Amino acid sequence: MKKQTCIARKFQHQFNLILIQLVFIYLGKIFFIMNFITEPWPWYIGGPAIAVVLFLLLFSEKQFGMSSNLRTLCAMAGAGKKTAFFNFEWRQYRWNLVVAIGAAVGGFIATSYMSDGSVGEIHQDTVLQLDTMGVHGAGKNFMPETFFGADALSNPKTLALLALGGFLVGFGTRYAGGCTSGHAISGLSNLQLQSLIAVIGFFIGGLLMNHFLLPYLL
Amino acid sequence: MKRIMLYFSIGILFGITMIKSEAASWFRIYEMFQFKSFHMYGIIGAAVALGVIITQSIKRFKLRSFFGEEIQIPSKTKLVKAPLFGGVIFGLGWALTGACPGPIYVLIGAGYFPLFVVLASALLGTYCYGVLRPKLPH
Numbered sequence: 001m002k003k004q005t006c007i008a009r010k011f012q013h014q015f016n017l018i019l020i021q022l023v024f025i026y027l028g029k030i031f032f033i034m035n036f037i038t039e040p041w042p043w044y045i046g047g048p049a050i051a052v053v054l055f056l057l058l059f060s061e062k063q064f065g066m067s068s069n070l071r072t073l074c075a076m077a078g079a080g081k082k083t084a085f086f087n088f089e090w091r092q093y094r095w096n097l098v099v100a101i102g103a104a105v106g107g108f109i110a111t112s113y114m115s116d117g118s119v120g121e122i123h124q125d126t127v128l129q130l131d132t133m134g135v136h137g138a139g140k141n142f143m144p145e146t147f148f149g150a151d152a153l154s155n156p157k158t159l160a161l162l163a164l165g166g167f168l169v170g171f172g173t174r175y176a177g178g179c180t181s182g183h184a185i186s187g188l189s190n191l192q193l194q195s196l197i198a199v200i201g202f203f204i205g206g207l208l209m210n211h212f213l214l215p216y217l218l
Numbered sequence: 219m220k221r222i223m224l225y226f227s228i229g230i231l232f233g234i235t236m237i238k239s240e241a242a243s244w245f246r247i248y249e250m251f252q253f254k255s256f257h258m259y260g261i262i263g264a265a266v267a268l269g270v271i272i273t274q275s276i277k278r279f280k281l282r283s284f285f286g287e288e289i290q291i292p293s294k295t296k297l298v299k300a301p302l303f304g305g306v307i308f309g310l311g312w313a314l315t316g317a318c319p320g321p322i323y324v325l326i327g328a329g330y331f332p333l334f335v336v337l338a339s340a341l342l343g344t345y346c347y348g349v350l351r352p353k354l355p356h
Contacts, residue, residue, distance in 0.1 A: 043261045049231070051272065057228060060225070060283065062225070066323075099225050103324045106236070108233075166311065167311070169315065170311075173319055176303075197298060203309060207251055
């Protein structure tokens with residue numbers, strides 16, 4: 001009997017070693033072959049990373065939803081005095097503002113220290129289509145210079161488009177009760193019908209703008 | 219203080235992810251609405267698939283948080299008109315500026331300062347919703 005358990009243990013031990021080796025080989029592949037730090041992440045790294053953010057926030061007794069910060073900022077500025085919607089104890093949502101500040105710092109770190117300037121490939125059809133519409137740099141820059149470059153705001157048309165887009169984002173997310181993080185990630189993960197309706201709405205609006213309005217606006 | 223650092227770190231991870239996965243890129247959003255690439259659908263799909271596992275495990279096994287409390291996941295109210303109409307309005311803005319409310323902060327941090335205009339007008343939009351709320355169908 002004793003000898004048998006001893007052999008079993010030895011096998012178990014070796015099995016564990018092989019398992020650990022496999023895990024290390026996998027991690028090694030991710031970190032070294034993909035040049036993880038400086039190159040753009042593929043979807044199968046980016047998606048799980050967002051799930052980690054959701055996991056960390058839920059286990060910190062909070063929710064993942066970024067658009068509610070806009071309401072909190074309005075309340076902070078004193079909008080609650082006149083409008084009931086902003087009359088709430090905004091101090092309990094300060095943690096989410098901290099997440100937003102962290103997000104800005106993360107954006108700075110990723111652009112300044114974790115990038116070799118390369119961006120992921122954009123489909124050739126999209127690149128050509130955007131070029132004919134006067135939006136250049138797809139597949140070369142992270143963002144189009146025409147809208148987000150240093151001189152973008154000197155063009156009144158760009159300024160107007162950004163202001164219009166921002167207004168729609170602010171109005172729409174609060175009306176819908178959430179955005180891509182609150183509805184598409186948190187809400188769908190919680191299997192909420194309301195969030196599915198919202199996500200369908202996001203795509204109706206997005207497709208309308210992308211295919212029918214944007215060609216005339218640009 | 220410890221908790222503030224935790225939320226701050228989560229924010230940093232979120233910001234890095236938005237830039238490195240290019241989910242905050244205007245080009246990527248445009249390409250997504252053209253159905254020319256799987257990239258954005260892969261990101262959202264993978265995040266939601268893992269998110270369902272995380273959220274449903276929490277509910278089923280009544281998991282406890284880092285601080286030892288049972289995790290509460292609030293369900294939103296059952297509305298139809300508000301998420302649909304609001305969703306369409308947000309979608310229009312999303313496809314135009316390429317910015318969801320999260321990436322707005324990320325992109326400002328990354329040095330794309332015209333996003334300050336988007337943030338300011340998003341605040342105005344939220345304010346206008348708050349004022350008009352009693353008159354809108356929900």
